[in-house]
Amino acid sequence: MSAALLEVEGLSVAAEGRPLVGDLRFAVRSGERVGLIGESGSGKSVTALALMGLLPPGLRAGGSVRLAGRELLGAPEAELSRLRGAQVSMVFQEPMTALNPTMRIGPQVAEVLQVHGRVPDRRSAWQAAVAALADVGLPDPPALARAYPHQLSGGQRQRVVIAIALAGDPALLVCDEPTSALDVTVQGRVLELIRRGLAERGAGCLFISHDLAVVADVCERVLVMHAGRVVEAGPTRRVLTRPQHPYTRGLLAASDLGRTDEHGRLLTMDRFLAGPPPPLTEPAPPWQGTAEDGWATSGGGS
Numbered sequence: 001m002s003a004a005l006l007e008v009e010g011l012s013v014a015a016e017g018r019p020l021v022g023d024l025r026f027a028v029r030s031g032e033r034v035g036l037i038g039e040s041g042s043g044k045s046v047t048a049l050a051l052m053g054l055l056p057p058g059l060r061a062g063g064s065v066r067l068a069g070r071e072l073l074g075a076p077e078a079e080l081s082r083l084r085g086a087q088v089s090m091v092f093q094e095p096m097t098a099l100n101p102t103m104r105i106g107p108q109v110a111e112v113l114q115v116h117g118r119v120p121d122r123r124s125a126w127q128a129a130v131a132a133l134a135d136v137g138l139p140d141p142p143a144l145a146r147a148y149p150h151q152l153s154g155g156q157r158q159r160v161v162i163a164i165a166l167a168g169d170p171a172l173l174v175c176d177e178p179t180s181a182l183d184v185t186v187q188g189r190v191l192e193l194i195r196r197g198l199a200e201r202g203a204g205c206l207f208i209s210h211d212l213a214v215v216a217d218v219c220e221r222v223l224v225m226h227a228g229r230v231v232e233a234g235p236t237r238r239v240l241t242r243p244q245h246p247y248t249r250g251l252l253a254a255s256d257l258g259r260t261d262e263h264g265r266l267l268t269m270d271r272f273l274a275g276p277p278p279p280l281t282e283p284a285p286p287w288q289g290t291a292e293d294g295w296a297t298s299g300g301g302s
């Protein structure tokens with residue numbers, strides 16, 4: 001089995017002693033897209049920020065987060081800054097928070113390419129920035145590179161953010177609700193862009209979303225978070241069609257995808273999942289998942 005790209009063991013986050021996230025254990029392999037779902041306030045964003053070393057003041061993380069074998073928790077800020085963008089990048093829900101509103105688009109992309117040593121000088125940085133904007137499907141990239149963020153649509157801004165996040169060819173992309181602020185009409189195209197960017201780089205992805213249809217569309221595996229803990233993990237199809245934990249069942253029932261047939265089998269999810277539905281006779285796996293599901297066991301098994 002290939003070694004995990006991201007290994008999270010016993011991750012906890014607390015705010016002045018109040019636990020927000022506790023004892024998280026999971027792994028993401030290269031090229032794998034893992035969803036993190038759960039209701040608002042369950043701890044998804046705090047988890048993502050802890051992985052990135054970007055927790056706000058007052059929040060403290062404990063445990064272990066290893067990226068390609070390197071421990072990130074407690075690593076010096078200078079080392080984390082080097083890793084961010086080059087090894088791990090993040091795409092947030094609201095692209096305006098990631099972009100500098102007073103700076104034209106082109107220099108923002110060029111700056112990232114230069115910081116990561118992808119280009120030798122400013123001139124080639126500009127050319128590479130225009131190419132990166134073309135690569136994420138933006139129209140008239142040379143003109144767009146001269147625009148300010150407010151002159152772009154929300155979807156175009158998120159494409160720029162994705163171009164920036166992918167500019168350093170990261171091994172891991174952390175996406176926190178990357179399409180939630182976008183029109184439904186552009187969501188699919190932005191998701192396709194993320195999928196393609198990951199596939200071209202063989203990068204892994206932790207994909208946070210409250211939208212189960214989006215997670216079903218993007219992720220091979222899913223972690224279900226409730227009150228700061230992962231309560232269920234496994235292949236997306238299994239978790240979303242045959243949830244084992246009562247919380248996951250509730251989450252599905254509350255979603256648009258929760259409609260069931262006379263056997264209690266979830267119907268609508270099949271529209272979003274590739275391949276045939278699991279047979280009704282198949283025995284249900286244990287809800288806590290197996291090592292094959294990518295569920296890191298508390299005994300430290302792989």
Ligand SMILES: Nc1ncnc2c1ncn2[C@@H]1O[C@H](COP(=O)(O)OP(=O)(O)OP(=O)(O)O)[C@@H](O)[C@H]1O
Pocket residue numbers: 015020038039040041042043044045046047056058059210
């Ligand atoms: N800076 C902070 N200080 C104290 N508590 C915080 C801070 N940021 C988040 N929290 C708390 O941590 C918990 C988890 O929040 P988090 O934002 O991770 O949830 P979430 O699952 O991402 O929700 P949403 O889907 O609404 O973004 C919540 O109880 C929240 O109030």
